[in-house]
Amino acid sequence: MPLCRMSDSTLRSDYFFIEEVLEIIPRARKISKLAEEKSTKTTAITNKNNHRSNTAMDKKARRLANQAERRGITLQIMPSFLERHKNNTSWYCGPRDLITWKVEVIIMPTKKTFSFKLSEQEEAIFDCISTHMVEFYRDDSDIRDMLLGSNYQLLIKRLPSSAKSPKYIRIEDNECLKKVLEGLTIIENPTIYCVPNESLKEFPIGTEKITERTDIVITEQASIDTNTDPSN
Numbered sequence: 001m002p003l004c005r006m007s008d009s010t011l012r013s014d015y016f017f018i019e020e021v022l023e024i025i026p027r028a029r030k031i032s033k034l035a036e037e038k039s040t041k042t043t044a045i046t047n048k049n050n051h052r053s054n055t056a057m058d059k060k061a062r063r064l065a066n067q068a069e070r071r072g073i074t075l076q077i078m079p080s081f082l083e084r085h086k087n088n089t090s091w092y093c094g095p096r097d098l099i100t101w102k103v104e105v106i107i108m109p110t111k112k113t114f115s116f117k118l119s120e121q122e123e124a125i126f127d128c129i130s131t132h133m134v135e136f137y138r139d140d141s142d143i144r145d146m147l148l149g150s151n152y153q154l155l156i157k158r159l160p161s162s163a164k165s166p167k168y169i170r171i172e173d174n175e176c177l178k179k180v181l182e183g184l185t186i187i188e189n190p191t192i193y194c195v196p197n198e199s200l201k202e203f204p205i206g207t208e209k210i211t212e213r214t215d216i217v218i219t220e221q222a223s224i225d226t227n228t229d230p231s232n
Contacts, residue, residue, distance in 0.1 A: 060091065067092045067099055071120075071178060074185040088188040089117065101177060102189040105129055107143060108199055120178040125171055126154060129194065146196060155193045155203050159185040168193065168203045 001010065061077045068075035078085040089102045104115045114136040118128060137143045146152050155168040171180050171192065181190060195203050 061085070064090060064092050064099070068181075068186075071099070072182045076185065076187045078188055084188050090189045099178075101181075103129075103177070104189060104191045105133070105194055106191065107133070107137075107194045108196065108203075110142075112137065112140075112143075118177055120181075121176050123174055123176045125175060125177060125180065125192075126173045129154065129192065133194070151198075152194055152196050153200060155195055156180065156184065156190065157193070159187070165204070168205055170205060 058080065065075040065077055080086070087102075090100065092099050099120045100117050101120060102115055103118045104113060106113050114132065116128075116132045118125075122128060133143060154171040156171060158167040158169055161167055169180075169184070177190070193203065
């Protein structure tokens with residue numbers, strides 16, 4: 001507005017406007033502070049709940065690892081933010097002293113994957129996996145033919161294992177999962193490979209590696225005994 005058109009009423013209007021702003025500012029600051037405090041409190045509660053959840057998860061994972069160690073199984077727990085850890089539903093039942101594992105099955109060579117829960121004492125793993133495989137892939141004719149002809153083997157990878165030359169262990173038909181995993185290292189939960197017989201050559205059995213190590217130890221020991229002076 002040009003200065004020449006300004007009057008007393010204009011000045012009063014501006015004065016009242018400024019006065020109203022000055023009254024609103026403290027209230028706005030108070031509301032902003034309350035909102036900030038509420039947001040901080042909500043964040044703290046959320047973080048606390050997340051911490052409790054992570055603590056409970058870590059406690060559950062530690063308990064599972066301890067019980068696995070009792071059974072001669074080395075269970076490696078991954079960081080809690082990784083999907084494999086989040087999706088691992090394996091658990092230990094104290095009153096029954098029983099581990100129920102989440103078993104992941106990879107069907108080769110298609111690499112189709114499914115998972116199910118299996119008690120460590122459940123026998124006839126072949127039958128269990130076949131039943132679940134039929135359920136998951138009932139419309140897949142190739143998998144159905146493989147199952148009907150029993151034209152496959154179940155293998156589990158020996159860990160730690162070289163990425164270039166991994167070693168595997170063959171699972172016998174009547175073995176229970178507890179017996180299969182004894183002496184092995186697993187990451188979060190067992191992973192079993194369902195391999196057609198014609199592809200077995202691509203999955204070398206790990207016992208060869210153990211035999212080679214044993215032979216080296218025996219050879220070295222024999223060399224030490226030969227070089228030892230009897231007079232000493």
